[in-house]
Amino acid sequence: MLALYTGRAQAVDMNAFRNLNRPVAQAFDKEIIKVEKFVITGGKPLHGEVTISGAKNAAVGILPATILAADVCVIENLPDISDVAVSLKILSTLGAQVKMLNRNTYEIDTTHLTGTNVPDDLSRQMRASYYFLGALLSRFGRAQVAMPGGCNLGPRPIDQHLKVFSALGAEDSVDYGMITVRAKELNGAHIFFDKVSVGATMNGMLSAVMAKGQTILENCAKEPHVVDLANFLNMCGADVRGAGTDVIKVRGVEKLHGCTYSIIPDQIEAGSYMVAAATGGDVLIKNVTPKHLEPITAKLRRAGAEVEEFDDAVRVRRTGDILPLKINTMPHPGFPTDMQPLMGVLLSVAKGTSTVTESVWDNRFRYVDELRKMGASVQVDGQVAVFEGVEKLSPAPLRALDLRAGAAMVVAALMADGTSEIEEIGHIERGYENIVEKLRGLGADISKVDRVPAALEQAL
Ligand code: UD1
Numbered sequence: 001m002l003a004l005y006t007g008r009a010q011a012v013d014m015n016a017f018r019n020l021n022r023p024v025a026q027a028f029d030k031e032i033i034k035v036e037k038f039v040i041t042g043g044k045p046l047h048g049e050v051t052i053s054g055a056k057n058a059a060v061g062i063l064p065a066t067i068l069a070a071d072v073c074v075i076e077n078l079p080d081i082s083d084v085a086v087s088l089k090i091l092s093t094l095g096a097q098v099k100m101l102n103r104n105t106y107e108i109d110t111t112h113l114t115g116t117n118v119p120d121d122l123s124r125q126m127r128a129s130y131y132f133l134g135a136l137l138s139r140f141g142r143a144q145v146a147m148p149g150g151c152n153l154g155p156r157p158i159d160q161h162l163k164v165f166s167a168l169g170a171e172d173s174v175d176y177g178m179i180t181v182r183a184k185e186l187n188g189a190h191i192f193f194d195k196v197s198v199g200a201t202m203n204g205m206l207s208a209v210m211a212k213g214q215t216i217l218e219n220c221a222k223e224p225h226v227v228d229l230a231n232f233l234n235m236c237g238a239d240v241r242g243a244g245t246d247v248i249k250v251r252g253v254e255k256l257h258g259c260t261y262s263i264i265p266d267q268i269e270a271g272s273y274m275v276a277a278a279t280g281g282d283v284l285i286k287n288v289t290p291k292h293l294e295p296i297t298a299k300l301r302r303a304g305a306e307v308e309e310f311d312d313a314v315r316v317r318r319t320g321d322i323l324p325l326k327i328n329t330m331p332h333p334g335f336p337t338d339m340q341p342l343m344g345v346l347l348s349v350a351k352g353t354s355t356v357t358e359s360v361w362d363n364r365f366r367y368v369d370e371l372r373k374m375g376a377s378v379q380v381d382g383q384v385a386v387f388e389g390v391e392k393l394s395p396a397p398l399r400a401l402d403l404r405a406g407a408a409m410v411v412a413a414l415m416a417d418g419t420s421e422i423e424e425i426g427h428i429e430r431g432y433e434n435i436v437e438k439l440r441g442l443g444a445d446i447s448k449v450d451r452v453p454a455a456l457e458q459a460l
Contacts, residue, residue, distance in 0.1 A: 071258030134206030160200035188213030
């Protein structure tokens with residue numbers, strides 16, 4: 001049964017509803033009035049096995065990078081999430097032939113591209129559209145992309161991206177929110193990033209792979225997805241060395257070629273299920289790279305969870321108290337900022353006082369207001385949040401304010417005895433493949449329902 005959820009908390013059989021009110025049902029079918037949310041009844045420990053999908057942050061860099069191959073690439077282990085769908089749509093719009101081989105594998109032929117302007121509405125749907133700037137600039141000497149969208153985590157400048165493009169010989173301009181970069185030719189350069197930036201490091205590699213001579217990038221981000229992009233580029237014939245360290249050296253090559261490449265497992269999706277398991281349960285998390293999870297594993301162990309590492313899996317269990325922690329988010333290999341809201345939820349029920357310092361983004365404690373609705377006791381002062389652990393969280397109506405804040409609310413709802421509803425779940429679906437099915441597989445009581453807005457309920 002397709003359940004239609006109303007504000008009066010009734011689930012209505014969609015077929016019965018169609019007979020009741022044809023115009024509203026038609027509008028619903030056309031997704032005009034569809035508002036989706038998660039309904040979660042918590043308090044049940046998670047048990048079983050879950051398989052982690054490919055890394056979102058690697059996928060959104062590697063898909064634009066296929067442009068550089070000017071050939072056929074087969075990309076495997078792509079997560080089935082909306083940020084990947086948008087990236088594939090952008091590639092199609094630019095003239096690439098995109099063929100789905102299965103749910104997680106796509107063949108992308110970028111031999112004949114017809115455009116260098118990424119459509120405004122598509123680029124605004126995700127932050128990572130900025131990778132099209134580096135890739136298109138590198139291949140065609142020109143690119144136009146709207147100022148990127150994505151999560152609202154405070155100011156998200158791209159000055160370090162533009163710094164690389166400029167050092168390589170490109171000019172940039174921003175008009176009406178559109179960024180244009182142009183270059184007659186790109187020449188290798190020595191760049192020192194003023195700030196450690198994942199995006200600027202990846203755009204540095206994308207723009208330098210076919211520049212003349214050598215490019216040296218210093219003070220680089222070392223995240224697993226930075227290394228994954230370098231590996232993909234090298235498989236296409238690029239000469240990129242040092243990814244995963246502070247210094248990356250790129251020797252420009254004349255041209256690249258296609259390849260078949262499998263994306264690494266998603267560090268943050270894995271970490272999210274690890275935290276969910278650490279709230280109380282026993283979960284085997286498969287298809288992971290345990291090395292990438294070390295900063296998360298270390299904190300979870302200190303919080304009282306048992307984490308057992310295998311070659312490509314981790315098992316997380318917890319039966320005793322959750323212990324308070326001090327956390328400071330840092331670029332890799334520090335504790336990932338994207339895990340901060342999820343750990344915040346766990347610490348909200350720790351036995352004692354925890355301190356969480358957010359050192360990467362200015363505005364990453366907005367989820368705390370949602371958590372307070374559930375009874376959490378949290379004081380935020382600038383970049384520091386102090387969590388006084390409470391006995392338990394209570395169910396509440398919640399919002400997914402951004403991707404990871406949304407995932408954190410899912411974990412919070414799983415912890416609360418009773419039923420919570422989470423709205424604006426589109427944010428969560430940007431980054432978590434099949435979250436409902438995966439959590440149900442672990443015994444969670446979660447469903448995704450479509451709700452008719454209150455104003456239209458009168459018509460029911
Ligand atoms: C990526 C991730 C995001 C994660 C972040 C930090 C993707 C698609 N997103 O975002 O989930 O939270 O890394 O791990 O991979 N900065 C500048 N100037 C710039 C670029 C960044 O000052 O030109 C600053 C930012 O404001 C921020 C810090 O550098 O304070 C880190 O940002 P960055 O690593 O670039 O994040 P993203 O690549 O956008």
